[in-house]
Amino acid sequence: MNLYDYIYVDLDKVISLYSQLTGGVVELRETQIEKSASSDNKRNYDFTVFKHDAGGTTQKNEANKETIKPHHSLLQELEQELSSSGFLVDLSQLPNNLTLKDNETRALLKSALCVKCTGRIVIEDYERIKSIGQVFPDITKLINRSHEESLKNTPEYKEIEHKIIELENVNGDKNTKLKKQQEAKELKKLLESLVISSSAIETIPQWILEGMKTWIDAFLPNITNIRVYPFPNETDEHLFGHVDTLNFSIPNSNAFHFTYGSFPTEEFTMLGVITSVPMQTDEDFNPLIEFEKETINDYESVERGFRGMFKGFTGMESMVRTCRYPRVLVHPILVYRQSTPNKTLQKKVTKK
Numbered sequence: 001m002n003l004y005d006y007i008y009v010d011l012d013k014v015i016s017l018y019s020q021l022t023g024g025v026v027e028l029r030e031t032q033i034e035k036s037a038s039s040d041n042k043r044n045y046d047f048t049v050f051k052h053d054a055g056g057t058t059q060k061n062e063a064n065k066e067t068i069k070p071h072h073s074l075l076q077e078l079e080q081e082l083s084s085s086g087f088l089v090d091l092s093q094l095p096n097n098l099t100l101k102d103n104e105t106r107a108l109l110k111s112a113l114c115v116k117c118t119g120r121i122v123i124e125d126y127e128r129i130k131s132i133g134q135v136f137p138d139i140t141k142l143i144n145r146s147h148e149e150s151l152k153n154t155p156e157y158k159e160i161e162h163k164i165i166e167l168e169n170v171n172g173d174k175n176t177k178l179k180k181q182q183e184a185k186e187l188k189k190l191l192e193s194l195v196i197s198s199s200a201i202e203t204i205p206q207w208i209l210e211g212m213k214t215w216i217d218a219f220l221p222n223i224t225n226i227r228v229y230p231f232p233n234e235t236d237e238h239l240f241g242h243v244d245t246l247n248f249s250i251p252n253s254n255a256f257h258f259t260y261g262s263f264p265t266e267e268f269t270m271l272g273v274i275t276s277v278p279m280q281t282d283e284d285f286n287p288l289i290e291f292e293k294e295t296i297n298d299y300e301s302v303e304r305g306f307r308g309m310f311k312g313f314t315g316m317e318s319m320v321r322t323c324r325y326p327r328v329l330v331h332p333i334l335v336y337r338q339s340t341p342n343k344t345l346q347k348k349v350t351k352k
Helices: 011-022 071-082 103-111 126-154 153-170 173-199 206-219 254-257 298-321
Strands: 005-011 025-032 043-057 061-069 088-090 114-125 224-229 239-240 269-277 328-338
Touching: 005 071, 005 239, 005 254, 011 328, 025 328, 061 071, 071 088, 114 126, 114 254, 114 328, 126 153, 126 206, 126 254, 153 173, 239 269
Parallel strands: 088 114, 239 328
Antiparallel strands: 005 328, 025 043, 043 061, 114 224, 114 269, 224 239, 269 328
16 A cells, blocks of 8 residues: 655645546535644544436436545545546656657647656745745845854954054054054955955845846746656656645645755655647747738727737746746646555564
């Protein structure tokens, strides 16, 4: 028996697809148990699947069959149903070492509803990047100040400081004092250069940070992407899509990144609905071709103007969406890590 660590589940999409495949109506039941004598607050979830049975020749008999399925069983059964019904492409089972660049693979993806792939993943949380960017100057100051203080506490730095004090308080004639003061100035410049060179992080111009925030607010608000790389040697070939942070097993963004990181070390599997499979050749579909004629009516010119604006903005959005060959865009449904039993870890239970 394998175990699954589901880090992302789009439950609404799971229920929708499962109901269509099996003909059952899935209902989520939540039971909450609270104990006043302790701090326990437990919720038990189960999924009730109602299936309709009809039979008889002379009269109609109807009955509802109620089946309780555990959460993970429903997810695994959905995957099995998609595969057995011919709606799922598993990239790990492609024949003849095919990859996403092969026309056979892309034709297969275009004919399927869902795709499953396993590999290293990257999580891109733009709201998190925006929040970090807003406090980045203060973080930079803090880290650089820490390095500066560490430098000032070194024996070498203290020795130069002591030398400067001696040179500034030297006794003698006017020329001697001027000479020593000049040496002290040179040593001060040396210390300043050491402090500058000790900075651990370079500062980013404020206009860049503000521009990044504006760009995210305009085109990437509340967007978190996931990218899966099924072929280790082909990093330009990957599947990606937008994920809703509320569907993560750890919905708090900071807690999730602290637990798994933006670039987890282990491989994960993603199952999603295929939404875009761009081909290598340019797109020849032009919805505005109806307006490319010598004369158009007034109402047509207004429509052309507005639709032209949409097309113009689409060009900017494509810079953010980055759905281009050989990538494939999906609507993620499940993201999980699968673990098989390790026999070396199995311990035999001795019977008493």
